[in-house]
Structures are given as structure tokens and as C-alpha cells.
Amino acid sequence: MAQTSSNSSFVLNKPYEVSFEERPKPTVQTPHDVLIAVNYTGICGSDVHYWAEGGIGEFILKKPMVLGHESAGTIISVGESVKSLKVGDRVAMEPGYPCRHCTPCLSGHYNLCPEMHFAATPPFDGTLAGFYTLPEDFCYKLPESVSLQEGALVEPLAVAVHIVKQAEVKPGLSVVVMGAGPVGLLCCAVAKAYGASKVVSVDIQPSRLEFAAGFAATHTFTPARVSAEENAARLLKEVGIADGADVVIDASGAEPSIQTSIHVVRRGGVYVQGGMGKPDITFPIMALCTKEVTAKGSFRYGSGDYKLAVELVASGKVDVKKLITGTVKFEDAEQAFKDVKAGKGIKCLIAGPNEKL
Template sequence: MAIMQESSLTANRAFVLHPGGKFTYEQRAVPDLETDRDVIVRIVATGLCGSDVHYWQHGRIGQYIVEKPIILGHESSGVVVKCGENVTNLAVGDRVMLEPGFACNICHYCRGGRYNLCESMRFAATPPYDGTLAKYYRAPSECCYKLPSHISLRDGSMIEPLSVAVHSCRLAGSLQESSVAVFGAGPVGLLCSAVARAFGASTVVAIDVVDSRLASALKHGATHAYKMDTESPESNAKGLLSSVGLKYGFDVVLDATGAEPCLSCGIHALTRGGTFIQVGLGNPNPSLPVGQICDKEAVFKGSFRYGPGDFKMAIDLLNSRRVKLDGLVTHEFSFEQAEDAFKNVVGRAGIKSVIYGPDVDENEANKLN
């Protein structure tokens, strides 16, 4: 196989989670090109996701169990260092964002245009597949997207969660002149607010319990912010609607928390015939006010990762400046400080924590193209 590549690829240092929650640094083999459409990416920045932390603290998410050492991380950007001979869309030196799930492309779901539901999906940092917290990572070229020139590699790591937000908002249908409630003002919730506004929503309310995150939401698309209290979901729903003057309820509710009180409040705050999109996952078996869903003839949809066109749409939103990532990355860690980054996320400090890859200069991660 003919290839284009850097002169040499050095040892592949990786940050590894072991069953039981212990982290170690290991030298892993430099990945090979498996097909002539593959590329090797030198990882520059990786954003930490709640799923990474959950695997560390609990050892599993549903049916996916950490039974052997695994490299975490899936929100990554980097630089192409090696290309297969049939790669035509990328070249060595390109700055890219990774779509970290590789579907089979031949099953019923893939051929039907819903590859995110592929049962053979190989998703980074989902057992048994290694993630991106290493120096090098192999990916199909179609899963690598060139970064806009005004987006740094650091902020480029946010395009993966931005694509999650794009997917969930697209599931809601047309948002033009609609009223939207977004529960949760963490990274995905903030991006859902930004995307909903970019898609034409006239009212976007961010709901959270942390004042600093609500303040951030007002800078990223939200037209209003509402702080949940300890009252009942019904009481919170009344207060939420009153705070923005909505008589009949929200056209669309996006829940990025997975918390039962938020789900219940959101359903109570939904208008008749409205659409509820479940974006975040908490308790996999929450108690829901099903009577409200039926009485309102509401549409309740689950949202799973992202599908065809979502990454491209995310990048288009950045190129048009309809969505901005400024200020979302609040904490930066060197590769040697990776465990500190995990602890920082647990402490809910800031918004987004990013870990730089091995031997990465912070200036490289922050500079523009």
C-alpha cells in the first residue's frame, strides 16, 4: 500500500483506565492503516465527556462494561500525519476533528441512513474499543473533518458535542419562531441552546441550578435563563412558563441532564402536541408522567449521538458564525495531568475540560490556522 506520511511516528503514549478505576500511562503500538482510505491523526486536544467520567467512577454504562484496560476519550481534534493511498479529501498536515464512531456501512440501519444505530458500531472509548487519549489514533478519512481556519485545535474538540446538539435539534423538526426549553447548561446543553437559536427559535430558555452556567447560557444562544428550585416539578414548570410569559407551554423541550426532576418538569412545561427530546442519559429507568404525555399527545424522542450530515452541519454553523465556541473550554490540562482533569469534571468546575495530547505545545493547540 502506498502512503503519504510524516518521516517517522514515535512511540504511542496512552492514558489507560483499568477495571476498578485505576489510571496508568502506557506505551501502545503506533496504529497501522487498516485500509487505503484510513488516516493516522496525531491527537492534539481531547474534551472530557460525562461518559468518560462515568466509566472511571462506575466501570460501566448500561451493557458496556470496563472488563479490560481501555483508553478513554472521544472528543478529539488533531493533525493528520499519515494517509492511505486512496485518501483524496485530506493531506498530511491538515487540522481535523474526529467523528469517533465507525459504522459497518452495510447493515439495515446504515443503509437506511441511520448509521448511529448500527449494531456493529465501533465507538471510541466504548468498551471494548479504545479511545483517543493517546498520541496517535487511526480513523477512516470520511470520519475526519477539516477545521475552519478560525477554530483552534483546542476549541475544535467541541465539535463532537456540538454535533450531538445538532442531531437533537434536528430531531425536533422545524424550530423557526418556536419556543424551546433546554434543561441543563453543561457543554451539551449550552450547545443545544446555541443550535436551537441558530435554527430560528424565537425563545430559548436554559434551565439549571448553577448560576455561572446560566450566565454562560445567555452568551450562547439562550434568550432567558431559569434556575430550578427544590419545589415539585409541577411548581417549577409553572414558574418556568411564568418567567417567560408562555401561556400554553413550550413547543420543544430538550433535556440534556437525564435527571428525573428535569424530565418531569419538562413534560409538564410542554405545550399540547409539543415535542420532547431526551438528549442526556441519567437513570436509565426514570419515573415519567406518562399521563401528561398522553393527555398532551406529545411526541417523546430519544436522541443518540449523531448521524448523517450532523458533523457537516456543525461545521457549517461555525463557518457562518451562527454558533460560537468562545469561552466554552474553561480548563486545560497537559497529558501528564489527565487524572486531574477527570477530578475537575467530577467537581463540576467550569464548563469544558480539555486534555492535550502527549508532547503537545499549548501554543499549537490554541493557534488558528
């Protein structure tokens, strides 16, 4: 395996201002760390939001930051105590690691760790660089049947896995997913893999719904410019769910979708908020209460989610390759961000400066 020393990094300086910088090559810092040459990185909506707005909620860009967190790569160095991985292994990279000592970590919910070091979330640099260091147990070896490009999509798939687990989807349930972006589409795929009898994809873009129908959805629905109650009634009638859906997942973060969701879910059903939009919205609290809906949030991914995501890809139960619109060269990363913001394609990958070792 040829070695390279390039650590070219795609850096966000301020909204809409990026640069390519040759930064020092990182090294293994602890006996349990591995050094990875980043081969492919997907562009996430949060990356685009930082690029365009300079912040998301309480996470505000205060100094230049390397973008990117949906990555896969090849291990080029390992710490002396690393046992499960070796140089040359191809891995999906879980881009955040916790403190391991706080109450959420010790209770098995490390995704809620207040000290989480998460890539491309201020103040931490992301993975759109030549190299990245991670703890051994936050890297997942890819089976031979899984490509590095597919490995880069394990991150958004793990998000969907966590959402569907929060929803407690079981065989035979009806599931409605609001939003047919990458995470919404993957929620449909995971719900189907979990045995859902009906999987309804909802979006306002016909092209996204056409894709959803060929990907994992059993039904699709286009909302009209009417009230949330009217859209809910139309949806349930069109897809043949008389008493409401067992599970509704919002993967859009859009206020009208959230409002419609509460009217779509059945009495005693489960609603999960996976998409992030405005910090505060008008919410149909009366419908939530009178139907005794179980409402949950979902944040990133937790214990076992990444491992299950890799298994879903390796088994063929979720075909993430279909989501890849194209791959661009590292030097074309800025144009790729512009294209994603303009809504072109579904999932764009950026080949790392060390795409081929």
C-alpha cells in the same frame, strides 16, 4: 512537519485506577484510512462515568481501555485510496464508525448501528493517545479560521446538532433546554442558530445559568424544590410562554427535569431526551398522552451532523471557544478528570502527547 513516535495512552484499568502506557504506534489498515496525531481531547461526562463507575448501561469495562473521544488532530499518514485529505490537514475526528451494511446504516441512521466501533466505549479504545486511525469519511477538515481546540468541541456540538434536528426546531419556535452542562448549552446555541425565538436554559446551578445567559439563552430559570407541575407553571409564567413551549429538550438525564419537561411542553409539542441518567424513572405518561406530545430519543450523531457542526463553528454562529475553561498537559489528565467530576469549569481540554508536531 516534525514527526514523533510517541503513542503515550491514558488507560483506564478499573474504576479510579488509570495509567499512562506507551502503546505501539498504529498504522493505516485499509486504503481508505488515515492516521491522526491527536492534538486535543475534551473530557465528556461519559468519560468521567467510565472512570468512576467502570461502565454505562450495557457497556461494561472488562479489560483496560484508553479513554477519550472528543478529539481533533493532524493527519500524518493516508491510505492509498484517500482523496479528500492529505498529510498535514487538521481534522475534527468523529470517534465512531459503523458497519455500513446493516438496516440502520443503509437507512441513513448509522448512529444506531449495532456493530458501531465507538471510541472509549468497551471494548474499543479511545482517543486519549498519541495516535488514532479512522476512515477518511469520518474525519472533517477544519477551515483555517477554526482552531484545533475548537475542533475538539465539534463532537459535543454534533451531539447538540442531532438533538435539535430530532426536535425539528424552526424559526420562531420556543425551546426550553433542561440542563446547562456542555451539551445543554450547545443545544441552546444550535436552537438559536436555527432561529428559535425563545431559548430557555434551566439548571440548579446559578453559575451555569449566568454563563448560559451570556452564551445563547434568551431566558434562564432555576427550579425550586416543588412538584414538577409547580415548577413547569413557574417556568412558563416567568418566561412568558402562555400555552407551553413548542420544544423541550432534556440534556440533564435527571428525573425531576424529565418530569418537569413533560408539563412544560405544549399540547402537540415535541419532547427530546438527550441526557442519560438512571435506566428507569417515574414518567408522567398521562400528561404525555393527553397532550399528544411527540417524544423522541437522541443518540450521538448521524448523517450530516458533524459537517454542520463544523460549519456552525466556522461561520461564527456557535462560539465554542467560550466553553473552554482551560487546557492541561497530557500528564495531568487524571487531575483533569477529578476536576470535571467535581464540577469545576465547563469544558476542559487535554493536550495530546503530540500537541505540537
